[in-house]
Structures are given as C-alpha cells and as structure tokens.
Amino acid sequence: MTAPPTDTAGTAPERTPTVVADGVHVTYTVQGGRAGKGSATSALSRIVSRGKGAPGTRKVHAVKGVSFAAYRGEAIGLIGSNGSGKSTLLKAVAGLLPVNAGHMYTLGQPALLGVNAALMSDLTGERNVILGGLAMGMSRREIAERYEQIVDFSGINEKGDFISLPMRTYSSGMGARLRFSIAAARSHDVLLIDEALATGDAGFRRRSQKRIDELRAEAGTVFLVSHSNSTITETCDRALWLEAGTLRMDGPADEVVAAYEEFTSVTGSGGKNGKK
Template identity: 80%
Template sequence: MADDTRVPTVIADGVHVIYKVHGAGARKGGATSALSRIFSRRSGPGMSEVHAVKGVSFTAYEGEAIGLIGSNGSGKSTLLKAVAGLLPVARGRIFSHGQPSLLGVNAALMNDLTGERNVILGGLAMGMSRQRIHERYEGIVDFSGINEKGDFISLPMRTYSSGMGARLRFSIAAAKDHDVLMIDEALATGDAAFQRRSQARIEELRERAGTVFLVSHAVNTVRETCDRALWLDAGVLRMDGPADEVCAAYEQSTRSSPATPSSPAGV
C-alpha cells in the first residue's frame, strides 16, 4: 500500500522532449541566417528532429535516491535537463519543489580561473553567501581530494584532468543542501574513496528530505546508492521500481539483446 504521507518533490506528467540537431550535410550558414531560423521557428538545411523523451511520467518524493539507467541515447540526461528547466518540454508538464540543481561532469566552470576562484563562483551561483562559502571552503577542497598530490586548487582548471574537474564540481554542489540534486555520471570519475564520500553525502541529503537523481552507466553504483530506479529505453520509461529489481531487469535485457547504435551525443 502506498504511503500517502510522502511529500512529492518532482512530478513528470507525460513529458515529451524534442530538439533539433544538424545532419551530416548541414550548412553552417551565418549568424543572420541562424537568428532568422530561431525567430521564424524554421529548421535550417540538414536539420532533423530528435524525439529524445517520449511520454515519461513519474513522481519523486522527499528522501528518495533515484537512479536513471539505460543505454547511450536512451534519454536519461535529456530528461534531467528538462526537469532542471534547461530544456523545453514539447508536451506534458513538469512540477518541482524549489529549483532542481543539475550537476554534470561537463558542468560549466571557468577553465582559465583557479580551482579556488571556481569554488567561490560556483558557490555564489548556487545562492550561497560569501561567508558560507568561506566556512565550507576547506571542506569542499578536502572532499574533492584534488590537493592530495599537490596544490592543484591554486592552479587554473584547464590544468586538471577530467576526473579532478568532475570531483571538484561535485564537491561544490555537495556543499549546499538541495531540495532536488541531479547528478549526471559524476560518481564514475572518482576512485573508491571518493565514491564512498559521495555516497555518504547523498545519504545526508536524503536524510534532510532532499531528493537525489543519479544518472550512471554503472548499474552497481545505482544499486549501492539508490533505492529506486527508472529504466529509459529509446526515450520511453520501460520500468520504475526498486533499484535492485529494475537493475536486474535491465542487465537481463542487455545480455539477451544485441548492441544497438547510439543516438546523438547528450541524449
């Protein structure tokens, strides 16, 4: 029997996300022609539509950690971007409690600035005060582990490996309590110690009534971190349930089905 006392944090009601991509033979054109297409809502030459998310419905509740699984091109990251308000919904509606925060491996920080400056700017962008950032600064750096082999926090981020950058992004985002925190593959970039710290932080967020979404190609990470999972297949929600059951069904499907070509990047 469902627990009617649970508080919803995100409701997706029949969500469709459709966007346009350049085909192989598309002409780049100039800025004037691009602006003209934007305002006239016409597709340019060589443009095609991708129906990335198809009628997805679910309700997320306070204190849940929800994993999104599926093959490349299944619509996982696109769905999170729509929930965060970064992509428009073609049909259906999304309701959320507060402003969902999306943390991706490629989340924008400034490569020419030091890690220290990015911690400050990232904290300000999340709505933290300078005093709060100062109070949590050492904890952010320690959590990321990027100074374990040198004073990297004082170097420009362009000198970081992709893993170091992703760990710092997660550490900045994890320094604040979020109503809804969405993580796109960040846990896959760290070593075992960082993953343990990340999982412990996710548990803290859940205990404070936050909701965490985790996109990961590592099914075991979803099993260990999440209590619920959504399985997307070609933009369709194929299964929604306990993480162990959904992960097992997905693994069985991948063992019994031949590999299929990937959809456009970022889907």
C-alpha cells in the same frame, strides 16, 4: 504483512513530492549529418527539407510521454541504453530543456551537477569554488565557511596545491570531483547527478555515496545517472529504466537493474560492458 506507519489520525503519513513528470515529451534540434556539404545526398536533403526548417538540421524526439513522481528522501537511478534519453530527462527536470508536451513540476530549483556549478577553465580552482558556490545559491559567507570542506572532499590537493592552479590544468576527473564537491556542499530539494561518480578513486566514490545518503537524510531527492549498475543498486533505492525515450520500468533499484541487465544480455544493447 506489516502495515505502513500511521500518523495520529490513523492514516499513512503524507509523502512530499519534489518532482512530478506528467506525460513529458522533449524534442530538440541537432545540426548536420553524415553527408558532405557539397554531396548529392546533401543537396537532395536540402530540397526535401525546404519549408521544414533550416537545412542540415533534424529533430530528435528524445523523451516520449514519461510520467513519474519523486518524493523527499528518495535516491533514484536512471538507467538505459546509450541515447535512451536519460541525460535529456535530467535537463528537463532542471529546466534547462523545454518540455514540448506534458508538464514538469518541481519543488524549488533543481541543481544539475556540472551545469549549475558553471566553472571556468581559465580561473583557479579557488576562484571556481567561489563562482560555483554562488551559482549553486550559496552566499559568500556560506562559501567561506565551507571552502576547506569543499577542497578536502574533492581531494584535488592530495598531490599538490592544485586549488591555486587554473582549472584547464586539471584532469577531467579532478574537474568532475570539484564540481561534485561544490554541488554537495549544501542541501538541495532536488540534486541531479549525471555520471559524476564514475570519476575518482574508490575513496572518493565512498565519500560521494555517503554524502548522497546525507543529502537524502536532509529531506532532499537525488537523481543519479551512472555507467555502473552496481553504483545504482548501492546508492539508490529506486530506478527508472528508459529505453528509446520511453519509461520501460519504475521500481526498486535492484529489480529494475536486474530486468535491464537481462534485456541487455539478450539484445546486446547498453553502453560499455552492457552497463549503461
């Protein structure tokens, strides 16, 4: 077995952690239920819930005691069945959902794709590039210098001058591509991507994966949630498998995906075609 590389002191080089989750629990409240407002079931529910919070609400324990450490240069895929807590965990890493128990430590300000780049539907694509760039922490000068790169990368002008039109005229795929292009225009200590690579043609997916590799080379950490297991294995070197809010497996992406696919083939769980 080849020994790990060492520094001049003869010890393994220190890896820099960018995200550390220590026994993290995330619980949130959702509104409503299946029963109608005036039904007997709804009335009984309101009686039972008196003193336990607002009527018609329930708490969801979405992430249960998850622990892991992420390091500079890693691309980490998050996989699991629908409702397993993947997106909730990303939001907790980004600081958008509070941690109810345990601790979440991050280096710098993580960027959650499509949230930090909070684009507005009534503004043109051009104005949204500026708005999104500012939201991602870029200066106006940096945005001006990278504007053409952002538009070209997104490919939304390939079939017309869509960048000058309001974003409400864009397809969902065009909007997702523009958000990714804005977020990927600068380096991040931690970049969180939720389903962004599921949109666009094969050319855009190749550009996206290449850019993720570049971001990793620039010493950042990338987290990726995708419907496609092949995207996880092609883009990530490590994967976290969440199931019912718990961390079921953490290891090399190909091994974790293989174990997850075996699980879904037996249980029939997972998303579309068993690949979420």
